Amino acid sequence: MHDHHPPIYDVIIAGAGPVGLFLACELRLSNLSVLVLERAEDPDSPLKRLPFGMRGLSAPTLEAFYRRGLLEEFVAAQRAEDAASKTATHTHWNQQPRRPAGHFAGIQFYHDDIDITKWPYRLPSPAGTSVAVALETLETVLARRACSLGAEIQRGFGVEDFLASDDGVSVRAGEKTFRGRWLVGCDGGRSSIRKAGGFEFVGTDPEFTGYSVEVEITGPDALRPGRHYTPTGMYTYARPGTIAMVEFDGGAFHRLQPITLEHVQAVLRRVSGTDVTLTHLRSATTWTDRAYQVTAYRKGRVLLAGDAAHIHSPLGGQGLNLGIGDAMNLGWKLASTIRGDAPAGLLDSYQAERHPVGMGILDWSRAQVALMRPTPSTRALEAVIRDLIGTRDGATYFAERVWGVSLRYDLGGSHPLVGRSVPDFELVDGTKVGSLLREGNGLLLDFDRSASLEALSSGWRKRVTYVAGDAKDRLGLRAVLVRPDGVVAWTSESAADDEEAVQAISRWFGEPEDAGGSAR
Structure with missing residues (x-):
């Protein structure tokens, strides 16, 4: 059958x-x-x-x-x-010589300029930045x-x-x-x-076509390694033959025809202002800034x-x-x-x-x-941003954005941690919070071991793991509710308010299991 x-x-x-x-x-x-x-x-x-x-x-x-x-x-x-x-x-x-931490439009910022004390709610974690x-x-x-x-x-x-x-x-x-x-x-x-x-x-529609190519070059010294702004665009070169370049053509070339050696050489000559000769195109792809x-x-x-x-x-x-x-x-x-x-x-x-x-x-x-636009006014603006990114506050701001450290959802809580990624609290027994999220459940961290918090959380035990125990650094908190995606949903700094805790758990995890919150 x-x-x-x-x-x-x-x-x-x-x-x-x-x-x-x-x-x-x-x-x-x-x-x-x-x-x-x-x-x-x-x-x-x-x-x-x-x-x-x-x-x-x-x-x-x-x-x-x-x-x-x-x-x-x-x-x-x-x-x-x-x-x-x-x-x-x-x-x-x-x-x-310095350790780069990222870039903004090709302007680099460096690890030794970043002030991580500006992020008091990040604890050491294997995840890094x-x-x-x-x-x-x-x-x-x-x-x-x-x-x-x-x-x-x-x-x-x-x-x-x-x-x-x-x-x-x-x-x-x-x-x-x-x-x-x-x-x-x-x-x-x-x-x-x-x-x-x-x-x-x-x-918004594209302003440029970007190219990432792997080529063989006659006389690889014809191009200077590194990233270069030019009057017609920008290119980055790493020896022996890795090139990324941008031509401000309104995205005209992207995906319209096959990328040939001749075309790549013509674009590279226009963008770099050199008469560099390419002998072989190993691989190539194009992209744009369409947003x-x-x-x-x-x-x-x-x-x-x-x-x-x-x-x-x-x-x-x-x-x-x-x-x-x-x-x-x-x-x-x-x-x-x-x-x-x-x-x-x-x-x-x-x-x-x-x-x-x-x-x-x-x-x-x-x-x-x-x-990145190849205009005198843009080059002038770029010089200002370059100065800013070279300062401690500037590098810290750009790192915060590029690394995603500033990500915060508006969940309506008053504590600065609500809506942010949970810090990787280390409990006194050595357990790290990151390892407690593997099963994809929520977490209720109870640093004070409150009997009432444990009792009320039992209604959601299939969906929320209750963890009692102090942390080596609890950041001034007594209890923390963490969503399955690692986002802090609720915190308590004073003796946990049971009613508030119930509201917070219900908001993200629904009715308690014994109140008709069916498991499939």
Whole structure:
């Protein structure tokens, strides 16, 4: 007998990039059935390897991976990759006397200028503030984790169209139809889910075409290594043949025709002002500073995350981090909604929290473009920003933004920690809070071991882990409620107010389990 009824998945995810794979991991923590559909038959691509595949991971991303027990895997996998390819030191910013901490429109700031005492609510953590990893390593580790957790990944199935109703979504990919309760588009900047769903996509059009190329050069000394602003654009060169360059042509060349050796040489000559000769084009890709965002991250049972929801230039490497942040924010909220124990409006908080963050990153990338235009007034402005970024306060401000340390959701609490990432409190027994979030539950940290707090939290014990015990540095707090995504939802500085604690837990975790808050 053949079963003619295909399975109905809790969630179908379009796209097996880092965002789709990490979201699949998050949903599997709640035992939901998850299908990931990916257009590409083979995940392998030279653009995912070094040097072009290098991605800087910011503090919120590193914290997300640390809290889910993934960080050590990434670091080990990247070390092995670096050792095998010997490329770890090829980038021009690794060959400097001072340790660079990031850049804004190519203007670097340095670790020794940053004043970390300005961030009193950050405690030492294995997560750190920035790490570089190859996209290939990232996807390999995330795919392995998603599969080990029981997610299903089908490659060679690009979602073409879907039909959504009040109780589910029917998805067409190639010759096959898949059915799910919910659909999440993590299918990149040219998202077919976004287009098929008629999501409104608004923003600003490109000013330039960017090129990342690996070439062979006659006389590699014809170009000076490092980053250079010129009267016609900007280029960065690392020997022997890695070049990134920007030509202010309104994005005219991007994706319109194949990238040839002759074209790359012509652009490089225009931008660098030299008569450099290229003999071989190994690999090349183009990009622009087009900055667009959907007005709504959700339509009924269809949601968007990552580049499907927002696109911008890769300057400063914010895009991947923004997408991982979307997945970390959405996963537990969608899971709670599907399980049936979500409080009213929980899923709406995904849009309320992530849309403003996306808007801020788009503006950050636009500001960098404004500082790169090849005009005398822009060069004058760039000199002012360069002076500012070289000061202690300036470097600290830029680090805060680039590293994601300043991220805070407006959750309405009066304490400065509410809405921020939970500090990695170390309990007196040596346990770190980051390790207590692996299962994807909420946490109620009770530093005072209050019997009443323990009693009231028992109503949510399947969703909120109660942890009693003092911390080596409790930052003046007596109790802290942490959401599954590691965001502080509530704090208490005085003897815990039980009524306030109940309201805080109910706001994020719904009704107590013994009051009809059903587990599926």
